[in-house]
Amino acid sequence: MIQVTELGYMGIAVKNPDDWKQFATEIVGMELVNEGERDRCYLRMDYWHHRLVLQAGNSDDLEYLGFRVAGADEFEQMQRQLSEAGLKVRLGSEEEAEERRVLQVMKLQDPDGTPIEIFHGPEVQFKKPFHAGRAMHGRFKTGAGGLGHCIVRQKDVEAAFRFYSLLGMRGGVEYKIRFGKHVVEPVFMHCNERDHTVAFGLGASERRINHLMIEVDNLDDVGLTYDLVRKNKIPVTILPGKHSNDHMYSFYFRNPSGWMIEYGWGARSATYQSEYYVEDVYGHQPESGGFGMPDLNK
Numbered sequence: 001m002i003q004v005t006e007l008g009y010m011g012i013a014v015k016n017p018d019d020w021k022q023f024a025t026e027i028v029g030m031e032l033v034n035e036g037e038r039d040r041c042y043l044r045m046d047y048w049h050h051r052l053v054l055q056a057g058n059s060d061d062l063e064y065l066g067f068r069v070a071g072a073d074e075f076e077q078m079q080r081q082l083s084e085a086g087l088k089v090r091l092g093s094e095e096e097a098e099e100r101r102v103l104q105v106m107k108l109q110d111p112d113g114t115p116i117e118i119f120h121g122p123e124v125q126f127k128k129p130f131h132a133g134r135a136m137h138g139r140f141k142t143g144a145g146g147l148g149h150c151i152v153r154q155k156d157v158e159a160a161f162r163f164y165s166l167l168g169m170r171g172g173v174e175y176k177i178r179f180g181k182h183v184v185e186p187v188f189m190h191c192n193e194r195d196h197t198v199a200f201g202l203g204a205s206e207r208r209i210n211h212l213m214i215e216v217d218n219l220d221d222v223g224l225t226y227d228l229v230r231k232n233k234i235p236v237t238i239l240p241g242k243h244s245n246d247h248m249y250s251f252y253f254r255n256p257s258g259w260m261i262e263y264g265w266g267a268r269s270a271t272y273q274s275e276y277y278v279e280d281v282y283g284h285q286p287e288s289g290g291f292g293m294p295d296l297n298k
């Protein structure tokens with residue numbers, strides 16, 4: 001079976017590009033790249049041409065997720081794997097691959113209707129060192145773990161599990177969170193050393209995306225970001241704490257589109273064997289309503 005190797009890039013539509021540019025650089029620390037395209041600009045986190053595409057649009061939501069496969073052979077085999085499973089896959093044109101700065105791309109949808117892209121060969125710009133949008137103590141931790149992880153909406157959790165398994169991901173329920181008689185059992189899926197790359201099962205939501213987690217390699221950048229978020233009166237939605245599944249020390253705050261960024265440090269690798277938890281290690285109390293995240297702090 002062919003497996004995707006990482007979440008390589010993500011496209012988001014934003015109602016207010018100027019707010020986002022300022023937020024992504026001055027608060028989060030990403031590098032803004034403007035190539036003169038009228039409807040979009042790019043955000044870098046490492047040597048890649050980009051990790052995020054900011055596209056002007058009204059949805060203020062996730063527009064597509066780009067998953068990488070190792071190379072041309074794997075790309076071809078993945079296309080066969082998905083078609084044989086009955087999924088509708090469209091091979092992107094050369095222009096579409098160029099648009100994403102990759103060698104080849106195919107496009108399909110996950111069971112919730114979120115556009116999914118599978119690609120190989122991202123443009124990596126070793127001539128252009130990453131230049132953080134604001135002072136940083138360290139670096140974004142991407143590498144083999146990809147750009148980060150995201151929690152997405154999936155109305156049919158079993159269908160979503162089958163779909164992401166077909167991309168070669170593994171995983172399952174990692175939390176059982178009790179609300180009186182009601183239990184929420186979110187599902188976490190991994191495709192590399194990162195504990196999870198995609199997660200779902202939080203229930204209904206207006207948006208496709210709940211949060212994007214990005215990781216840094218220096219704890220002081222979590223502290224610095226926290227101070228900047230507070231100073232700029234950006235709502236913190238989940239206070240600093242440590243998750244039981246990925247052991248990430250993180251906090252969550254609102255981005256200009258109204259969904260969340262999780263800013264983390266210190267995660268452990270995927271366990272490759274199932275485990276579940278009923279609460280977090282410490283912290284992570286919700287604030288400002290928590291934006292659809294369950295309370296992991298008992």
Ligand code: FE
Nearest residue numbers: 149211213262
């Ligand atoms: Fe997370």
